[in-house]
Amino acid sequence: MKIPDFRKKQTREGFENVSELRQDLISKEWVVIATGRSKRPGAFAKGKREKFEQPISECPFEDPQASGNGEPLLIYYSDKRKRVKGAKKIIKEWSLQVIGNKYPIFGPGDCSETFKEGPYTLMDGSGFHEVIITRDHEKHIALLSLKKVEEIIKAYQERYLNLMEHKCVNYISIFYNHGKESGASLSHPHSQLIAIPILPSDIKRSLRGAKQHYEDHKRCAHCAMLKWEKEEKRVIFQNEYFIVYAPFVPRVSFELRVYPRKHQPNFEKIKPNEIKYLAEALKTALYKLNKGLKDPAYNFFFHTAPCDGKDYSYYHWHIEILPRTNIWAGIELGTGIEVSSIEPEQVAKFLRKIK
Ligand SMILES: [Zn+2]
Ligand SMILES: [Zn+2]
The missing domain is CATH 3.30.428.10 (HIT-like)
Incomplete structure (x- = not known):
């Protein structure tokens, strides 16, 4: 610490x-x-949200410094x-x-x-x-x-x-x-x-679960998932170093994950020669979603070991891609049980075909 x-x-x-x-x-x-x-409370009223799509002429990221941002x-x-x-x-x-x-x-x-x-x-x-x-x-x-x-x-x-x-x-x-x-x-x-x-709590929960699995089974939970997914029908894409699959237990319909095939807790330790393979895996996953679902909104994020100096050798970094295919309703908010309305096996089958 x-x-x-x-x-x-x-x-x-x-x-x-x-x-x-x-x-x-x-x-x-x-x-x-x-x-x-x-913001003032009134700013949260329905219909008051800011405009999302800016034309190039109004885009602050065309020239970030001229738009009042600091030096890069x-x-x-x-x-x-x-x-x-x-x-x-x-x-x-x-x-x-x-x-x-x-x-x-x-x-x-x-x-x-x-x-x-x-x-x-x-x-x-x-x-x-x-x-x-x-x-x-x-x-x-x-x-x-x-x-x-x-x-x-x-x-x-x-x-x-x-x-x-x-x-x-x-x-x-x-x-x-x-x-x-x-x-x-x-x-x-x-x-x-x-x-x-x-x-963050999500990270803590993930780490706790991975550690428990490691202690119980003497192997990484994520490696166990990857081994199984490769034999099953949920893999969508893979190259020498990375794999993209639709998880057996998805949080939302069409959730995808990108994993390094070899066990590695820390994203930041990715080697220069592996970067292009990660780029290929991530781009392929997003391209297939974009084409298959006609440009859906999505979030993706990295889950990687904390940098607080402690030992996280049991963890396995990865990227989670969550398309906004459903809106959290009472059941998800009230119970934390997330509902997907398509099987991940069908998702994988559908996305594999998209070129
Ligand atoms: Zn722009
Ligand atoms: Zn692993």
Whole structure:
């Protein structure tokens, strides 16, 4: 643990953070109240939501710096044109850039302390919130060239390796929202990365289950799933290093997962020669969904071992792709039981045929 021991404090003087983390007294789950993004209650009224699809002329990601964003934290340039010094020309030639989120959910703060408010525990939402933007306004990952998808994965790894060294950072989540129903607020394709001081409940649950399985069976639960899936009929695509399948226990209809075929807890340890295979697997999965379901909204995210210095050798990193094929209703919200209305075997059969 890179964070010093938490000290209990009765007050929260000087609290000026972009957000605060609040822990549920019973479930111990953390939520974040993004005070820095605060809206007036009226803004939540139906019909008041912001417009999603921006024309190029109104898109803040065509020229992120001119739209008031900071200098890029990482920038890749297009092969075809030479980099020329002078801001305007550089901006025209970038192919990918990473910037700090203008409306961050996590930002500077003190990660070393938790506070008390009545019976509750809270802490600063300290961390990082970055946006990874690809150049083309329309082409999302499913439609990009393999080279461009490789570039995105390289950027994920590069930023991950940089942020994991920070003392407040114990978990890094990389995710991508596509389409209005996915929760994306801008239509220009972009991924996001948050680097945070806590282990989110979903991650904790996943780690706990993987560890228990490892202790009981002396092998990785994910490796056991992969071995079985290969023999069954749920594999959609595979190459030398990665596999895409429709999980036996999906959370939503058409959920897909991308796994490294060899056991590996940490995404950030992906080798340079493996990146193009991951790009191929991810792009193939998204392309098939895009074509098969006529451009559905979806979210994908990485699940990887925390970077808090502890041993997670029993874990197996992967990507989960969740198309917005259904809306959570009372049953899902009330019980946590998620309903899929198609068998994953049918999903795999359908998507395998899509070229
Ligand atoms: Zn744009
Ligand atoms: Zn494994």
